[in-house]
Amino acid sequence: MFNNTNNNDIENSKFKFRREYISKEKDKIASNTFDKETMITLSKFFNKYIIKKINYIIAKGKEADIYLAEPGDAEIVNNERAVILKLFRIETSSFFNMRKYIAGDPRFNKISKTKYSLVNEWCKKEFGNLQIAIKAGIQAPKPFMFKNNILAMSIIMNKDKPAPQLHNVILKDPEKVFDKILTNVKTLYKNKLVHADLSEYNILIADNEVPYIIDFGQAVDLRHPNALIFLKRDILNISSYFLKQYNITMNIAEIINKILKTNN
Ligand SMILES: Nc1ncnc2c1ncn2[C@@H]1O[C@H](COP(=O)(O)OP(=O)(O)OP(=O)(O)O)[C@@H](O)[C@H]1O
Numbered sequence: 097m098f099n100n101t102n103n104n105d106i107e108n109s110k111f112k113f114r115r116e117y118i119s120k121e122k123d124k125i126a127s128n129t130f131d132k133e134t135m136i137t138l139s140k141f142f143n144k145y146i147i148k149k150i151n152y153i154i155a156k157g158k159e160a161d162i163y164l165a166e167p168g169d170a171e172i173v174n175n176e177r178a179v180i181l182k183l184f185r186i187e188t189s190s191f192f193n194m195r196k197y198i199a200g201d202p203r204f205n206k207i208s209k210t211k212y213s214l215v216n217e218w219c220k221k222e223f224g225n226l227q228i229a230i231k232a233g234i235q236a237p238k239p240f241m242f243k244n245n246i247l248a249m250s251i252i253m254n255k256d257k258p259a260p261q262l263h264n265v266i267l268k269d270p271e272k273v274f275d276k277i278l279t280n281v282k283t284l285y286k287n288k289l290v291h292a293d294l295s296e297y298n299i300l301i302a303d304n305e306v307p308y309i310i311d312f313g314q315a316v317d318l319r320h321p322n323a324l325i326f327l328k329r330d331i332l333n334i335s336s337y338f339l340k341q342y343n344i345t346m347n348i349a350e351i352i353n354k355i356l357k358t359n360n
């Protein structure tokens with residue numbers, strides 16, 4: 097009896113310690129990603145019935161945390177199996193990097209002065225860019241809603257899971273995938289947009305090896321003074337990957353010329 101009580105006490109204090117530890121860790125996570133403003137912003141997505149539950153985090157990018165959520169009752173998410181929430185971090189955002197892609201884009205005639213408003217502008221920019229991409233018919237996530245530093249969009253899936261990045265997949269038909277990516281870049285260009293951060297990390301491979309382009313925050317209007325430099329860099333990045341990984345050789349100058357001709 098004495099021993100039992102003693103053991104129970106030890107067990108109870110162990111549990112108490114563990115409970116306190118977990119609760120402190122949860123507070124830390126919450127205070128890092130879900131600060132008060134973010135919580136208020138998130139509530140708007142619930143109020144508009146875009147989501148009804150946040151399930152779990154699926155990725156931590158350089159600029160944002162990506163969460164998987166359950167769709168709410170809004171018509172726009174009716175046929176979705178899940179909604180992706182992209183929460184742009186305010187504190188760790190690369191302010192100077194973002195400015196490069198906003199300054200010079202005529203859609204944004206004045207640059208926000210504070211980090212907070214610049215990140216919100218960035219989120220709005222990604223939403224607008226995704227709208228252009230979807231309207232143009234390219235494979236990209238459908239944008240549902242943005243508010244402040246949070247963007248809701250459709251999930252890209254592969255075998256019932258969030259789709260993997262191109263660099264984590266061994267393709268069966270790499271030529272076909274490469275060709276589809278280039279067609280998307282061309283269509284985007286025709287619709288006056290350059291992705292400007294195209295790489296094996298910003299392409300997801302959905303079912304049937306269909307490539308989807310994601311992460312459109314930095315995409316610029318063709319009138320941006322560096323649009324052509326960004327387009328060339330995109331083509332170079334993606335061609336280098338297919339050369340390194342699949343030994344596919346392409347004439348980069350020819351590809352770029354073909355894309356440039358689409359607008360004439
Ligand atoms: N719509 C989506 N469907 C499925 N997975 C997604 C979607 N959007 C983002 N992801 C996952 O989250 C990762 C990070 O997303 P994204 O590239 O948009 O954020 P980021 O902060 O700009 O990231 P990074 O700085 O690493 O480029 C993606 O590589 C992908 O694995």
Ligand SMILES: [Mg+2]
Nearest residue numbers: 157297298311
């Ligand atoms: Mg990315």
